[in-house]
Amino acid sequence: MTKAGKTVLIVDDEAPIREMIAVALEMAGYECMEAASVQEAHAHIVDNKPDMILLDWMLPGTSGVEFARRLKRDDLTAELPIIMLTAKGEEDNKVQGLEAGADDYITKPFSPRELVARLKAVLRRATPQGIEEPIDVGGLMLDPVCHRVTSNNSPIDIGPTEYRLLQFFMTHQERAYSRAQLLDQVWGGNVYVEERTVDVHIRRLRKALGETHEHLIQTVRGTGYRFSTKAS
């Protein structure tokens, strides 16, 4: 399971700087897009929907601050985290930058490390995890908050993949899924594994659930699997 790399849009008019930042971020596991102007940036945002923006203060045409303000005003992009970049000596503008809606602020020159650190922090805060309630199905309970599965109050030990699989099933009951769909939903889209691998994990999960609950996972011959409380 490779972490879904977040996409970062780098907006700066100087190509070497963009490059440098991009290299640093890619080494840290992020995907990068570059834009030299506000127009380019806007296009990228619309098309590729980055997860956050590194925005230079000084830009030809519309200034970075103005752009940030615009983004924050638009409902569609208001949630998009922004980190402002500024050259040293322009620091007076810090307040303006933050008031324009930037989530953080870095002054050049900065170490790649600091950049990655701030980026992580900002992304972390920007990802509000939906409020997750425990799911109980006839004594089988999965608690996403505690990251724990219990069968009649006694804990069940399963691996991460089986956990995700079970979580998916319990939040999508009574419906049959093909192996391909399960790979998409549980493993995450762009990984290639054999479809039969699903069978193996299904088996491991059934085994872990024990006789009391293994029947909840039903085989739909020729199609895939289904999680259901009703007997088939």
Next chain:
Amino acid sequence: MTKAGKTVLIVDDEAPIREMIAVALEMAGYECMEAASVQEAHAHIVDNKPDMILLDWMLPGTSGVEFARRLKRDDLTAELPIIMLTAKGEEDNKVQGLEAGADDYITKPFSPRELVARLKAVLRRATPQGIEEPIDVGGLMLDPVCHRVTSNNSPIDIGPTEYRLLQFFMTHQERAYSRAQLLDQVWGGNVYVEERTVDVHIRRLRKALGETHEHLIQTVRGTGYRFSTKAS
């Protein structure tokens, strides 16, 4: 849960500035105390126990940084949030300020709006937890007042970081946290350390707890850690 009004101690040697800040804060619903020197500030802290401190960088006698460091070193005041104020151009000292233990950092001139915003943010972070009650979990006791941990009444010696980690766990039991979340909550948002560092501190903590209690800290493989009385 919400106290009527948080009390803020303003430490600055220039009376007009103190006044201005005080007015701004009072309009936002905070109570204010003022101090012109480190000595006055110290007296206020001991007597009136403010909820946080606005601390000017430049002070007659002991500098603000030094004072912050001293406060953070003392167990009784270590939890007290500090926001450093500094005149423009001294920003190189930002790192020093944060390293001295300041929770945030504002450069003059600043808008009242920004001040209040930062203040809110910092206060939100500062232990909102029901105060100073000792927590006991099966013989493992943490007493926030004495700043002490005992296992079956025999004292346990742990470092500050392990203490904060344990305190966080004991006030947030049963729930799984990722390394990133722990870094946010225990280390504080604005520092970057490797995620694996968490592992090391977990180990140090487990070791200190000994065989009787180390099982309370459970590894959630692929996710993070959890403090739980139930077996996994």
Next chain:
DNA sequence: AGTTGTCGTCACGCAAGTGTCACAATCCCA
């Protein structure tokens, strides 16, 4: 000066988890 204590990082090794295969078991339909 040295000493002590704490912190963050790294490298190594083990153990748990993962994906794939081969073969057995089962189903379904001609």
Next chain:
DNA sequence: TGGGATTGTGACACTTGCGTGACGACAACT
């Protein structure tokens, strides 16, 4: 009632994640 298709199951090598000890840096104290 076969026989092909589909699924269950155990075993295997490979990968990943975590525990662990050691080390250097730094600050505070002697």
